[in-house]
Amino acid sequence: MSRGESxxxxxxxxxxxxxxxxxxxxxxxxxxxxxxxxxxxxxxxLVFAAFTFFPVIFSLVICFYRWNLPRQxxxxxxxxxxxxxxxxxxxxxxxxxxxxxxxxxLGGIPLNMAIALLLALFLNRQLRGVELFRTAYFLPTxxxxxxxxxxxxxxxxxxDYGLLNSLLLKLGLSLQSWLRDPHLAxxxxxxxxxxKGMGYNVIIFLAGLQNIPSRLxxxxxxxxxGAWTKFWKITWPLLGPTxxxxxxxxxxxxxxxxxxxxVMTQGGPLGRTTTIVYYLYQQGFETFRMGKASAVAAVxxxxxxxxxxxxxxxxxSRVHYD
Amino acid sequence: MxxxxxxxPATRPRLLRRPRETAFAIxxxxxxxxxxxxxxxxxxxxxSTSLKGTEEIFTYPPTWIPQKWHFHNYVDAWNSAPxxxxxxxxxFVAVIVTVGQLITCSLAAYAFARMEFKGKNVAFALFLSTTxxxxxxxxxxxxxxxxxxDWLDTYMALTVPFLASAFGIFMLRQAFMTIPKDLEDAxxxxxxxxxxxxxxxxxxxxxxxxxxQALFAFMGNWNSYLWPLIVxxxxxxxxxxxxxxxxVGQEGGTQWGVFMAATVFVSVPVVLFYFLIQKSFVxxxxxxxxxx
Numbered sequence: 285m286s287r288g289e290s291x292x293x294x295x296x297x298x299x300x301x302x303x304x305x306x307x308x309x310x311x312x313x314x315x316x317x318x319x320x321x322x323x324x325x326x327x328x329x330l331v332f333a334a335f336t337f338f339p340v341i342f343s344l345v346i347c348f349y350r351w352n353l354p355r356q357x358x359x360x361x362x363x364x365x366x367x368x369x370x371x372x373x374x375x376x377x378x379x380x381x382x383x384x385x386x387x388x389x390l391g392g393i394p395l396n397m398a399i400a401l402l403l404a405l406f407l408n409r410q411l412r413g414v415e416l417f418r419t420a421y422f423l424p425t426x427x428x429x430x431x432x433x434x435x436x437x438x439x440x441x442x443x444d445y446g447l448l449n450s451l452l453l454k455l456g457l458s459l460q461s462w463l464r465d466p467h468l469a470x471x472x473x474x475x476x477x478x479x480k481g482m483g484y485n486v487i488i489f490l491a492g493l494q495n496i497p498s499r500l501x502x503x504x505x506x507x508x509x510g511a512w513t514k515f516w517k518i519t520w521p522l523l524g525p526t527x528x529x530x531x532x533x534x535x536x537x538x539x540x541x542x543x544x545x546x547v548m549t550q551g552g553p554l555g556r557t558t559t560i561v562y563y564l565y566q567q568g569f570e571t572f573r574m575g576k577a578s579a580v581a582a583v584x585x586x587x588x589x590x591x592x593x594x595x596x597x598x599x600x601s602r603v604h605y606d
Numbered sequence: 607m608x609x610x611x612x613x614x615p616a617t618r619p620r621l622l623r624r625p626r627e628t629a630f631a632i633x634x635x636x637x638x639x640x641x642x643x644x645x646x647x648x649x650x651x652x653x654s655t656s657l658k659g660t661e662e663i664f665t666y667p668p669t670w671i672p673q674k675w676h677f678h679n680y681v682d683a684w685n686s687a688p689x690x691x692x693x694x695x696x697x698f699v700a701v702i703v704t705v706g707q708l709i710t711c712s713l714a715a716y717a718f719a720r721m722e723f724k725g726k727n728v729a730f731a732l733f734l735s736t737t738x739x740x741x742x743x744x745x746x747x748x749x750x751x752x753x754x755x756d757w758l759d760t761y762m763a764l765t766v767p768f769l770a771s772a773f774g775i776f777m778l779r780q781a782f783m784t785i786p787k788d789l790e791d792a793x794x795x796x797x798x799x800x801x802x803x804x805x806x807x808x809x810x811x812x813x814x815x816x817x818x819q820a821l822f823a824f825m826g827n828w829n830s831y832l833w834p835l836i837v838x839x840x841x842x843x844x845x846x847x848x849x850x851x852x853x854v855g856q857e858g859g860t861q862w863g864v865f866m867a868a869t870v871f872v873s874v875p876v877v878l879f880y881f882l883i884q885k886s887f888v889x890x891x892x893x894x895x896x897x898x
Contacts, residue, residue: 318723320800324713325729331710331770336736339744339751346747406638411631419884420642423649426880428829430847431873434854435652438862444666447651454667479645484891491892540742543831547851561742561832568746569836578746585743592738 346578353572364579378580380555381563382587384470388559389538392474392481397530400482404489405519418490422483429480433547436476437463440548463549466556473544473557481537485530492526493519535591539584560584656680656866663862679867683853686864689871691842692849696828699764699845704823706769708816714770715778716804720790736772741833749836763837764845768827774819781815782808818890821883828876846872 347364351357368378403421407414424432439447440462449459462472500518509517542561545551551558551566558566560580568577650670655663656679657672683689717723718730741748748767749758757763785808793803809816834845844852850872854865 317721321717321721321723321726324717324721325733327710328714328733328770328775331767332733332736332772334751335748335767336739336744339747340739342747342750343744346750403638403641406634406641409634411634413635414638417638417642418888419881421645422884422888423877423880424645426825426829426876427873428831428847428876430831430850431869432648434850434865434869435648437854438655438866439648439651441862443664445664445668447668450666450668479648483645487888487891536740540740542742543847546831546835547854564742564745565832565836568749574746574750581743581746585739588740588743589738 343578343581346575347582349575351574353574357575360575364575365582367576368579368583377555377558378563381558381560382583384555384557385539385559385561387470388474388477388541388557389535391471392477392538393531393534395474396478396482396534397485397527399478400485400530401489401523401527403482403486404493405515407486407490408493418486421486424480425483427480429543430547432476432480433544436472437548440472464553466554469549469553469557473548476544476548477538477541481534485534488526488530489523492523496522532592536588539588539591560587652866652869655862656870658863660861660863676863679863680871683864683868684871687849687853687868688841689846689849689868692844692846695764695843696846699761699834700824700827702761702765703768703827704820706765707771707774707823708820710770711774711778711819712804712809712816714775715782716800716808718775719779719782720808721800733772733775745832745836752837758837759839759843761843764834764843767833768823771823774823777819778812778815781812785811817883821890825876 346357348359348361349357350360350363367374369375407418441447442449442459442461442464444450444453444459446462448462452459460468463469496519500522501514504514504518539559540561541559542565545557545559545562546565549557551562561584564577564580564584567573567580654670654672657675657677658669658679659672659674659676662669662673714733718726718733752758752763755762757766789807790803793807798806829847830845831847831851834848835851838844838848850868853868
């Protein structure tokens with residue numbers, strides 16, 4: 285159908301129907317539209333209201349109560365926060381959990397992003413079979429964290445028949461107890477996290493790379509630029525928004541990690557893999573202290589907000605958006 | 607139409623004429639293959655162990671190809687826990703959430719994309735703000751709410767909280783906005799109501815976005831762990847992920863052949879599903895990732 289046809293058709297049907305329709309009051313029509321729109325928003329709104337807005341407000345209230353299930357809540361003011369930050373026994377545990385969360389995030393993200401970018405650069409070529417490689421790298425991302433954790437527990441098995449230990453033995457190194465070693469447990473979780481999370485970032489980097497116009501590279505080639513110069517002068521600056529996006533998502537996601545700690549280490553050994561979320565889980569669902577757990581959640585929420593803000597300020601200002 | 611991100615390289619295809627380029631190509635393949643082997647190693651190890659007998663599992667050095675194939679591990683794994691029930695639970699919950707989300711998101715996205723109403727911007731900002739709140743932050747109050755509703759340890763707890771998605775609304779809104787306004791005017795004049803227009807015109811035209819939205823909802827729900835862990839306690843309500851965790855945790859950690867067999871049949875459906883729809887899935891990620 286040619287483009288010229290549709291308006292005339294529309295006019296014809298419009299003139300045909302004006303006679304039948306009663307003249308509508310603009311206000312009435314507007315009111316009807318508003319009503320219908322809110323009706324359409326209602327199902328989503330109800331779910332958000334019950335499971336996002338209400339919980340956010342409610343958690344601000346619970347923070348100020350001692351609420352140890354199944355007992356009734358008791359108002360205690362700021363005691364939960366005092367306990368988190370100054371209690372001689374529990375405050376160091378909480379500080380350790382904050383440290384562990386950042387250790388997990390910052391330990392994994394740079395490596396994850398570097399490998400993902402490298403793989404994306406390699407995949408950004410017109411070669412046969414590229415899609416097959418892409419599929420392979422992405423597989424860990426879609427496999428459930430629990431399944432992956434069980435497999436890696438077996439890889440990290442402390443005996444000589446554990447896959448990683450058998451490799452160490454072949455290289456003439458001594459056995460390690462990996463997930464049971466206080467110094468190695470977190471690096472082991474980080475290594476698994478890099479393996480699991482990388483594929484997602486490869487896809488995002490790849491999409492970012494393909495948004496860079498090829499004429500820029502062609503122009504640079506005419507000017508005699510080498511691969512190294514092209515990367516640092518064209519690819520890296522123009523990939524800024526993508527890198528920034530990946531960084532934000534990666535920090536937030538790694539701060540939220542839970543399943544691998546719960547399946548593989550239960551927060552141990554010696555609390556070395558107890559992250560903030562894991563600590564929250566312990567307070568809330570192992571000892572059922574709802575007030576204390578809510579105070580931990582409030583700290584986590586504040587951290588996530590501050591991080592997002594800092595990233596927007598610091599990284600955002602250096603990113604080229606064009 | 608919906609703009610889709612093509613993941614094919616932008617560079618024009620070139621024949622490998624010169625030896626220098628051939629050498630480069632070989633280098634690419636070797637590098638990418640090595641990386642692929644490393645990435646696939648845990649899967650191969652999982653499959654290999656799942657077919658080994660107990661003695662072979664505990665021998666050093668470990669073997670990659672089982673000397674004797676013990677398919678019986680799979681039968682043992684399936685029979686030692688109600689995995690059939692776990693499968694049903696995971697599937698049931700994921701389907702309810704996916705279908706429910708598509709309905710609520712389509713309605714809301716239509717209102718935001720196609721209608722003018724008072725407070726639209728405020729409502730949109732309010733909806734989008736929910737993406738800032740992660741489930742971990744609201745875990746405790748949500749749990750207490752479910753407890754008060756007496757929904758703990760029911761399918762309601764596993765499904766109802768996920769029946770809306772701000773992200774889904776946002777993405778569908780983007781797709782709906784690309785559909786020409788003329789179409790709607792014409793339909794309205796023909797006496798077509800908003801709901802009918804949404805169902806009969808907009809949704810069929812937004813199939814790619816609906817599909818990728820459905821995929822995200824399904825996968826996210828199928829793989830979720832923390833929420834089902836805290837809101838369910840009885841065995842018959844466990845999802846596959848929770849079931850696998852308890853199965854491996856209970857046995858004291860020695861029957862690795864059986865554990866790996868269970869892990870294979872827990873992860874293989876998702877992997878197969880992914881192979882079937884991987885193109886649209888990967889394109890969906892690229893698209894939402896860049897826009898989101």
